[in-house]
Amino acid sequence: MAELRLDPVTHRWVVCGKRRVMADFDDAEAVCPFCPGNEHFTPRAIQELTDDEGAWSARVFHDRAPIFLVEGEEERQAVGMFDRMNPIGAHEILIETPSHGVTLGELPVPQVAKCIGLYRDRILDLKRDMRLRYVSVYKDQGPGGVNEHGHSHSQVLASPVLPQFLELEFRWSKMHF
Numbered sequence: 001m002a003e004l005r006l007d008p009v010t011h012r013w014v015v016c017g018k019r020r021v022m023a024d025f026d027d028a029e030a031v032c033p034f035c036p037g038n039e040h041f042t043p044r045a046i047q048e049l050t051d052d053e054g055a056w057s058a059r060v061f062h063d064r065a066p067i068f069l070v071e072g073e074e075e076r077q078a079v080g081m082f083d084r085m086n087p088i089g090a091h092e093i094l095i096e097t098p099s100h101g102v103t104l105g106e107l108p109v110p111q112v113a114k115c116i117g118l119y120r121d122r123i124l125d126l127k128r129d130m131r132l133r134y135v136s137v138y139k140d141q142g143p144g145g146v147n148e149h150g151h152s153h154s155q156v157l158a159s160p161v162l163p164q165f166l167e168l169e170f171r172w173s174k175m176h177f
Contacts, residue, residue, distance in 0.1 A: 004085045005083070006084070013159075013164075034151035043064060056098060059095050060156070066091035068091045070090050074160055088132075089160060091158075092122060094118055094119070096153060115154075119156070132159065133159070134163065136158075
């Protein structure tokens with residue numbers, strides 16, 4: 001299982017270890033787990049936007065093999081030369097469109113606005129957990145415009161530690177003001 005360790009040289013928290021093993025869909029079938037009708041390949045939705053007919057237009061769910069886990073406590077402790085703690089936090093997937101092969105940049109502006117609203121909603125919800133100090137939204141996209149699944153999605157990560165560069169920026173900003 002993964003854990004957070006404080007690097008004694010750089011004084012940065014890093015994630016170490018392995019992600020949890022997950023039961024996976026059969027890659028040979030070339031099924032996209034993010035397309036409508038394949039929701040059974042993903043965890044239950046945390047939040048979903050639907051159209052007038054009840055079909056989803058964007059959805060958010062927990063990653064099936066999360067880096068950070070909502071359950072549990074930090075349990076920070078010294079282990080040898082390291083400080084360590086459990087990887088408490090959240091790891092969520094936001095599917096930006098039901099359409100396979102369409103990039104975020106190709107979506108109509110109202111759909112992009114809905115996705116930004118979902119980012120906001122997830123960040124505000126995660127900020128209510130007092131154990132969490134940092135929330136990051138990121139998107140990977142390959143050179144062809146799509147990612148490994150071929151379906152446009154982003155990830156929301158929340159962790160109990162602040163990245164070192166932000167901590168320094170906040171400290172210097174506070175001193176300045």
